[in-house]
Amino acid sequence: MLYKHLQGIVLGVLLSFPALAQDTWKEVAPGIWKTVIGTPDAYNLLTAADVSPKLEGLTKMPAVVFPLDPSEIVAEVTENQTQLRFPLNREEEIFGFGLNFKTVHQRGRILRLHVDHYGDSDNGRTHAPVPFYISSEGYGVFVNSARYIDVYAGTGSRKDSPNPPEARDRNTDNAWTARPYSDAVEMRIPAQGVEVYLFAGPTPLDAVRRYNLFTGGGPLPPRWGLGFTQRLHRLYTDEQVHEEVQEFAQRGFPLDFVGLEPGWQSKSYPNTFVWDPGRFPDPEGFMADLKQKGIRINLWVNPFVSPDSPIYKDILPLTASHTVWAGVVPDFTLLAAQQIFWKQFETEHIAKGVSGYKIDEVDGYDQWLWPDVARFPSGISAEQIRQTYGLLVQKQSAELFHARNERTYGLVRASNGGGTSFPYVIYNDYYEHRDFITALINSGYAGVLWTPEARASKTAEEWLRRMQTVVFSPMAMINAWASGTKPWSYPEVEEEVKSMALLRMQMMPYWYSEFAKYHFDGTPPFRGMNLEEGFRSSDQKMTLSDKEADLEANPYAEATRREVKDQYMAGEYLLVAPMFAGETSRRVVLPAGKWYDFYTGDFAGEGQVITVTPGLDKIPVFVKDGGIIPMADPMLHAPEKGEKYDLEIRHYGHKPSEYMLYDDDGVSYDYEKGDFSWRKLTVSVKPDGAISGEVSKAEKGKPDNLGNISWKFMTTQ
Amino acid sequence: MLYKHLQGIVLGVLLSFPALAQDTWKEVAPGIWKTVIGTPDAYNLLTAADVSPKLEGLTKMPAVVFPLDPSEIVAEVTENQTQLRFPLNREEEIFGFGLNFKTVHQRGRILRLHVDHYGDSDNGRTHAPVPFYISSEGYGVFVNSARYIDVYAGTGSRKDSPNPPEARDRNTDNAWTARPYSDAVEMRIPAQGVEVYLFAGPTPLDAVRRYNLFTGGGPLPPRWGLGFTQRLHRLYTDEQVHEEVQEFAQRGFPLDFVGLEPGWQSKSYPNTFVWDPGRFPDPEGFMADLKQKGIRINLWVNPFVSPDSPIYKDILPLTASHTVWAGVVPDFTLLAAQQIFWKQFETEHIAKGVSGYKIDEVDGYDQWLWPDVARFPSGISAEQIRQTYGLLVQKQSAELFHARNERTYGLVRASNGGGTSFPYVIYNDYYEHRDFITALINSGYAGVLWTPEARASKTAEEWLRRMQTVVFSPMAMINAWASGTKPWSYPEVEEEVKSMALLRMQMMPYWYSEFAKYHFDGTPPFRGMNLEEGFRSSDQKMTLSDKEADLEANPYAEATRREVKDQYMAGEYLLVAPMFAGETSRRVVLPAGKWYDFYTGDFAGEGQVITVTPGLDKIPVFVKDGGIIPMADPMLHAPEKGEKYDLEIRHYGHKPSEYMLYDDDGVSYDYEKGDFSWRKLTVSVKPDGAISGEVSKAEKGKPDNLGNISWKFMTTQ
Numbered sequence A, B: 001m002l003y004k005h006l007q008g009i010v011l012g013v014l015l016s017f018p019a020l021a022q023d024t025w026k027e028v029a030p031g032i033w034k035t036v037i038g039t040p041d042a043y044n045l046l047t048a049a050d051v052s053p054k055l056e057g058l059t060k061m062p063a064v065v066f067p068l069d070p071s072e073i074v075a076e077v078t079e080n081q082t083q084l085r086f087p088l089n090r091e092e093e094i095f096g097f098g099l100n101f102k103t104v105h106q107r108g109r110i111l112r113l114h115v116d117h118y119g120d121s122d123n124g125r126t127h128a129p130v131p132f133y134i135s136s137e138g139y140g141v142f143v144n145s146a147r148y149i150d151v152y153a154g155t156g157s158r159k160d161s162p163n164p165p166e167a168r169d170r171n172t173d174n175a176w177t178a179r180p181y182s183d184a185v186e187m188r189i190p191a192q193g194v195e196v197y198l199f200a201g202p203t204p205l206d207a208v209r210r211y212n213l214f215t216g217g218g219p220l221p222p223r224w225g226l227g228f229t230q231r232l233h234r235l236y237t238d239e240q241v242h243e244e245v246q247e248f249a250q251r252g253f254p255l256d257f258v259g260l261e262p263g264w265q266s267k268s269y270p271n272t273f274v275w276d277p278g279r280f281p282d283p284e285g286f287m288a289d290l291k292q293k294g295i296r297i298n299l300w301v302n303p304f305v306s307p308d309s310p311i312y313k314d315i316l317p318l319t320a321s322h323t324v325w326a327g328v329v330p331d332f333t334l335l336a337a338q339q340i341f342w343k344q345f346e347t348e349h350i351a352k353g354v355s356g357y358k359i360d361e362v363d364g365y366d367q368w369l370w371p372d373v374a375r376f377p378s379g380i381s382a383e384q385i386r387q388t389y390g391l392l393v394q395k396q397s398a399e400l401f402h403a404r405n406e407r408t409y410g411l412v413r414a415s416n417g418g419g420t421s422f423p424y425v426i427y428n429d430y431y432e433h434r435d436f437i438t439a440l441i442n443s444g445y446a447g448v449l450w451t452p453e454a455r456a457s458k459t460a461e462e463w464l465r466r467m468q469t470v471v472f473s474p475m476a477m478i479n480a481w482a483s484g485t486k487p488w489s490y491p492e493v494e495e496e497v498k499s500m501a502l503l504r505m506q507m508m509p510y511w512y513s514e515f516a517k518y519h520f521d522g523t524p525p526f527r528g529m530n531l532e533e534g535f536r537s538s539d540q541k542m543t544l545s546d547k548e549a550d551l552e553a554n555p556y557a558e559a560t561r562r563e564v565k566d567q568y569m570a571g572e573y574l575l576v577a578p579m580f581a582g583e584t585s586r587r588v589v590l591p592a593g594k595w596y597d598f599y600t601g602d603f604a605g606e607g608q609v610i611t612v613t614p615g616l617d618k619i620p621v622f623v624k625d626g627g628i629i630p631m632a633d634p635m636l637h638a639p640e641k642g643e644k645y646d647l648e649i650r651h652y653g654h655k656p657s658e659y660m661l662y663d664d665d666g667v668s669y670d671y672e673k674g675d676f677s678w679r680k681l682t683v684s685v686k687p688d689g690a691i692s693g694e695v696s697k698a699e700k701g702k703p704d705n706l707g708n709i710s711w712k713f714m715t716t717q
Helices: A002-006 A045-049 A055-059 A204-214 A238-251 A283-292 A312-318 A335-350 A382-403 A433-446 A460-471 A491-506 A508-521 A544-549 A555-561 B002-006 B045-049 B055-059 B204-214 B238-251 B283-292 B312-318 B335-350 B382-403 B433-446 B460-471 B491-506 B508-521 B544-549 B555-561
Strands: A015-017 A026-029 A032-038 A074-077 A082-087 A094-096 A109-115 A132-135 A139-144 A149-153 A184-189 A193-200 A228-232 A257-260 A296-301 A356-359 A410-412 A424-426 A476-478 A526-528 A568-570 A574-576 A586-597 A603-612 A621-624 A628-631 A645-651 A657-663 A677-685 A691-695 A706-713 B015-017 B026-029 B032-038 B074-077 B082-087 B094-096 B109-115 B132-135 B139-144 B149-153 B184-189 B193-200 B228-232 B257-260 B296-301 B356-359 B410-412 B424-426 B476-478 B526-528 B568-570 B574-576 B586-597 B603-612 B621-624 B628-631 B645-651 B657-663 B677-685 B691-695 B706-713
Touching: A032 A074, A032 A082, A045 A382, A055 A204, A055 A508, A082 A193, A094 A433, A109 A382, A132 A204, A132 A433, A139 A184, A139 A204, A193 A204, A204 A508, A228 A238, A228 A296, A228 A491, A238 A257, A238 A283, A283 A296, A312 A335, A335 A382, A356 A382, A382 A410, A433 A460, A433 A526, A433 A568, A460 A476, A460 A491, A491 A508, A508 A628, A508 A657, A574 A586, A628 A657, A628 A677, A645 A691, A691 A706, B032 B074, B032 B082, B045 B382, B055 B204, B055 B508, B082 B193, B094 B433, B109 B382, B132 B204, B132 B433, B139 B184, B139 B204, B193 B204, B204 B508, B228 B238, B228 B296, B228 B491, B238 B257, B238 B283, B283 B296, B312 B335, B335 B382, B356 B382, B382 B410, B433 B460, B433 B526, B433 B568, B460 B476, B460 B491, B491 B508, B508 B628, B508 B645, B508 B657, B574 B586, B628 B657, B628 B677, B645 B691, B691 B706
Parallel strands: A228 A257, A228 A476, A257 A296, A296 A356, A356 A410, A410 A424, A645 A706, B228 B257, B228 B476, B257 B296, B296 B356, B356 B410, B410 B424, B645 B706
Antiparallel strands: A015 A074, A026 A032, A032 A193, A074 A082, A082 A184, A094 A132, A109 A149, A132 A139, A139 A193, A149 A184, A526 A568, A568 A574, A574 A621, A586 A603, A586 A621, A628 A645, A657 A677, A677 A691, B015 B074, B026 B032, B032 B193, B074 B082, B082 B184, B094 B132, B109 B149, B132 B139, B139 B193, B149 B184, B526 B568, B568 B574, B574 B621, B586 B603, B586 B621, B628 B645, B657 B677, B677 B691
């Protein structure tokens, strides 16, 4: 028998923490507790991101107590792994675990969190597999490890569970299920220990805010970063760039920055990081001319260094054992490698006028990147470098701009926990329009930004529908260099596309204020419905039994129990329900409270599921009762430092309300020294129903770019 | 900067074996070398399989030397993982890494070897992810670890490589590739060390033979195991079983054993392992009646124990922390658990007449099985138990039959390295006919058996095509209990299906001898073309440059360079090229040497690609020049112990040749005591071309079941 072979086996003795007593949890910031299990890796997500919590924001949040029963949180360290368990109750929903594209509800899923290009399945391999989840009960859990983490998000059933599933006979019992009830989230980390953070609410959105503030708060982009951007053909010359920019102006399409693809370099894949003398003989002059026209330049790069790069010889000893496309892979955890690599960017690009980067291929695929057997000179494992490479390039490139007191806003293909504050938006090669919206929702749970870029379309209708969602996203990007599609490529919808593009520019004061709230308060500007007060059935004063009893009579209960992944919140007051090619109508789930049509101000509904038929030119957008949306005039470029703009303030519904309008110089980091202003926009309603609005005075010595201010009360009856 | 956070980090110090000197390799059996790296887990694939090498077979093989340059084999142990590297040369092809379904060539692939249900992608998750690969250069590598192994099969490129890829400029160089050249197979094992075995050739097939013999040699099924089997509806009663068996006999369809699905038990999923008193009031009498009719019984089970099972209370303390469908999971590495669990099988099933099992759900899915955070009382990790559970249940159930000196032949959903000798055939829920053939090919590289079972069909044509491949496979199974399809369900092809089924029975002497060669010599009865002498272009006396030069003129070179995954070798002499629904003709790649049509004996071709149009009733089968195929009369049941049968020996082509015909009692393990016979069938050709055959006398006191013997020379001109 097998037994004789087992004599020799040392039974896996566990350093067991059968339950983490509360006193092992230390409150490290308001409403944020930390525990250390076993002996964690010295290198983790937070050391890679290297950011400071925004305590000002955290101290403003409601006082809270430890949100779970600590005796229900179990951690164990075995010889070669750490295991974690967190409780779930019957009605609890969980969200997060990074930038998923097809699912919002994560309970019942098994994931292996692994930085990679998204491969069409929510299995944990994605551009930002953030080990952070949020509970509908109003708390969040973050595992600070740069290892590949196995997550069983409510799938396992244990003998020792207080709520074990009941055994059923599959032969005859129709209630038998292949997925019995599970009452816990379990995780496996291949390390001798790990740090875990618990974020209190009270609401799920508060838990997200605490996570975002703890990891530095959201980035505050330069104003121009919220304008339109177009990426240009990889082999364009400086002349061709000027021509395309010219055509945007002539046709009256807004444009704030353009992206140069690999051909700006003398060689790419791997890269020299040197301008190609044929296509760009005078980068400095070229970028100065564009700046005159209100256009900034973003450069495509990936970090893999060509033997023909001037930095190759110096950085070679500081690179990985394995190459990528025969280029060497810098160990960005080493100061010496950082200095050699980024000096080239500082002197050859940024000093000459470059405003940002698109940092490609720091995510995957496995077939391209270094294998997990690669060795890095720092001694940090290939796995940990893979999980944090996106964080390192964001952090280190952003610092170049910060040192010059210039803001940047770029693109990156990989991020992870701790990367909240970096001024980068994630993009990829995947192109399912619906899944792009689900990714936008999940970005709000993960402390990252995501762009549903428009790249190409089969039809004019698809092009317009995609441009409509681009306008209601963190970066309004056309990435059509390969397809050659222009905003005006479909004449039958050129005007509709243009008016959407101009709407983006009109809404600049709103977008800019919402990003300021992401930065100072941690509120994600784009987020899922499940974070919205009044969305969940429980807030409809319904008990589960009511819901079960009453599906026919209460489609709302059904709708909110289903995964809602095709509509989202944009800023404080807007609900966006995108249309997709081929659709002429859609269902929209409106949370509790009154909602109004963004374009007309008409009442749309209240705590119900409506069906809308918006027509091709409109993307359905709804405003919460009392919603205040500050709008500027349509502009072709975002206002530059000190440039005044008029304000039309729109109010929706009948509720008295307030809105905090943010302002600063729009380009520098002076706001970090307090050089910014908040103005309060107040709407009051008299007993007779008379409605009026007021704008607080600009604080003395603070930035004030407001010209004429007018009010528009959208809801007239 | 990040640097300050890295001060504290201990650089990963490596126990480094920069190169394994030859003297670290010990020859543990003829042509088989072993090395021990670091401190391997005490529990591994070979301790789980617990089998002894077949030294008799190994000593008969050609003398060989260590097949690689040991200085090119590199192993390193870091804090928490072992890394391995093996060299590849430019023309080298590699095969194996377990039961893949879509690919045969593995060079260039990245896999994570993980026991699971096959999920439609060759990523390492499969029923038998055997960590064994075979090189076209004539050697094999086996990593004896029960961990999830990451494999980079010729994908990584290293700075220190003697053959690094050249950097190219993607902007302008059309020769740029996303997959630069790699000169090594690299692996990552999450353990402090590992045992590695190297198998010499000289041919790739010899390397496979050595692996198979080292892991116990192939199983020798009972003769009845090679007959036909049908699986019956999960809720059939004993009466319904008798009726279906009756209909097979009435219609003249062969049948040797039938399978009872979960409903034979009082409860299933989880299981009581107790007969349902309603459906099977008298199991013993029921099975005795069937045995009278020449029919044996196979029982479906999975190992998860119901709280209502009589063994539940005793086995409970010997089960995992987590349950599966609310059933407990025995720790089969523990003798006490083995004794409690299998005693139920011995006394309640086998002693009453059961001949074999179908052991389900020991592979996956993750959503069903215990998570990797589960704990087992032995202290062996959930990961290691997952990788070996299929081995353990095969090993331990087979021993029950061995103890009674009765052979068994069953079905299982998971196996792994070391499982070669277990009398089980792998099956699954996947159902792509073409991929079933590719799996049959890969089973020959992995030391496992696979059945391309017929389950259901959309058309009569598909049913017939699937039945044709079933006949040329290790287990001729109809698993149509769910669809209710019978062999005769499509009247328009009933006769064709029946004649194929009878052909299976006629070929019994050939199949039985070929399995004996699997057992005694390690030669897989079903295997890929790449293992066939004369298949590869190099054997066509062509250099690579010829091949490159001459694609048009030499389609054979092209064909053999492409992945050939839809034709295979069946036994010593047969090449099978299945037809798939919707096809009326297909290409067949014939290796060097003359090949003949199996049905007519006509010359078919030689070292070339032919196109055949066989008609619906025929599956294309070709015989090597000199091929000898011993055939019996068509029978409805395999011969029982001592039952004589007549032999018609077929010879193909013009070559004098020999064939070794195996015989024994067909049911017991007495052959282990030498109670078997080999008879030599010899064909001689006189100078005048006259051809004659001779059969050696039966050895004294050895089994001899031959009745009349006749010869048939199939090739007449």
